Amino acid sequence: DTGVSQNPRHKITKRGQNVTFRCDPISEHNRLYWYRQTLGQGPEFLTYFQNEAQLEKSRLLSDRFSAERPKGSFSTLEIQRTEQGDSAMYLCASRSIVLGELFFGEGSRLTVL
Amino acid sequence: DQQVKQNSPSLSVQEGRISILNCDYTNSMFDYFLWYKKYPAEGPTFLISISSIKDKNEDGRFTVFLNKSAKHLSLHIVPSQPGDSAVYFCAASANSGNTPLVFGKGTRLSVIA
Numbered sequence: 001d002t003g004v005s006q007n008p009r010h011k012i013t014k015r016g017q018n019v020t021f022r023c024d025p026i027s028e029h030n031r032l033y034w035y036r037q038t039l040g041q042g043p044e045f046l047t048y049f050q051n052e053a054q055l056e057k058s059r060l061l062s063d064r065f066s067a068e069r070p071k072g073s074f075s076t077l078e079i080q081r082t083e084q085g086d087s088a089m090y091l092c093a094s095r096s097i098v099l100g101e102l103f104f105g106e107g108s109r110l111t112v113l
Numbered sequence: 114d115q116q117v118k119q120n121s122p123s124l125s126v127q128e129g130r131i132s133i134l135n136c137d138y139t140n141s142m143f144d145y146f147l148w149y150k151k152y153p154a155e156g157p158t159f160l161i162s163i164s165s166i167k168d169k170n171e172d173g174r175f176t177v178f179l180n181k182s183a184k185h186l187s188l189h190i191v192p193s194q195p196g197d198s199a200v201y202f203c204a205a206s207a208n209s210g211n212t213p214l215v216f217g218k219g220t221r222l223s224v225i226a
Contacts, residue, residue, distance in 0.1 A: 004156070033213060042117075042202050042216030043157065056213065091156055100145050100210030104156030 002026060004105035006092050012111045013082055020078045021108040025094030032075050033102060034067055035091040036060065043091055049075060050097075082112045116140045117205050119217035128226045132190040136203030136217055139184065145210035148177060148188045149202040151219070157202055161188070164210075193224045 005024040013019050025032045030051050035043035046065070047057045051072040061067075064082075069075040079086055089109050093102035118137045126132045134148075144165040149157035163170040163177045163186070170177050176189045190197055200221050204214040 035216075040218065042119075042204075042218050043214075045213040045215070048213055093156075100206065101147055101159040101162055102214060103159065104149075106154070106156045 004092055004094055004103055006090075006105035006108050008108060009106065010109045010111075012113065014113050015084060016081055018078065018080045019082060019110060020076055021090050021092075021110075022074060022076050023092030023105060024074045025092070026103055027073075029094035029096050029103070030072070031095050031097060032069055033093045033095075034075070034077050035093065035104075037089045037091055037107070038087075046077075079110070082110075084112045086110060087112045114139075115217070116143075117203055117215050117217040119201075119203055119220050121220050122218070123221040123223070125223045125225060126193045128195055128224055129192045132188075132193045132197065132222055132224065134188040134190075134201050134203075134220050134222065136186045136188075137184055138186075138205050140205070140207065140215075141184070142207040143205040143215075144208070145206045146177070146179060146186050147204045147206075147214065148175075149204060149216075150197075151200045151202060160201075190222075193222075195224050195226050198222055198224045 033048040034046040037043045047067050049069040064080045067077045089107040091107045093104040095102050147162040148160040151157045161175045179186045200219045202219045203217040
């Protein structure tokens with residue numbers, strides 16, 4: 001399967017703990033995006049990378065959130081000191097510069113107790 | 114401030130009939146529009162897109178219409194099939210599709226056999 005891969009698919013954690021999600025994009029795609037989706041809402045943009053450079057961050061991305069794409073391939077999204085409001089589906093997507101559509105992974109669902 | 118609005122949370126259509134999903138946007142800089150389909154526990158899947166230089170794009174049973182003056186687009190599915198039952202998201206981008214996609218809240222389509 002050469003699609004976008006995310007893991008873990010599900011994560012349950014206690015408030016205050018740190019969590020990290022990983023995304024492996026489609027190999028030839030140089031742009032990688034992170035979105036968050038809560039119940040009844042569409043995906044909300046968090047941040048994106050072109051190769052290893054983080055080009056834009058949403059104001060939704062508080063100081064507790066950090067994303068990296070160290071070698072321009074996979075990416076990680078870390079949430080420190082999780083809060084119940086962080087419970088959501090975290091979606092990763094990738095695209096090439098030429099094509100406009102994003103290809104999404106299946107998401108990582110976070111539940112903060 | 115919702116820049117992309119899908120005002121119908123749900124739509125029910127009989128199998129074989131036409132499904133029409135609507136989307137309005139407020140940002141006049143948007144020039145690339147996409148529709149995504151999402152099944153439960155899966156990431157969104159790209160369906161069809163349209164650039165602002167066109168007013169219609171067709172792909173099999175799916176047609177997207179764009180009315181720039183009204184800042185409105187619609188997705189037509191003909192004929193509707195039970196497998197089309199899903200949540201449909203409208204998304205928009207600016208700068209020839211280079212800015213991060215902004216999504217609407219989605220419309221849940223139910224196709225009744």
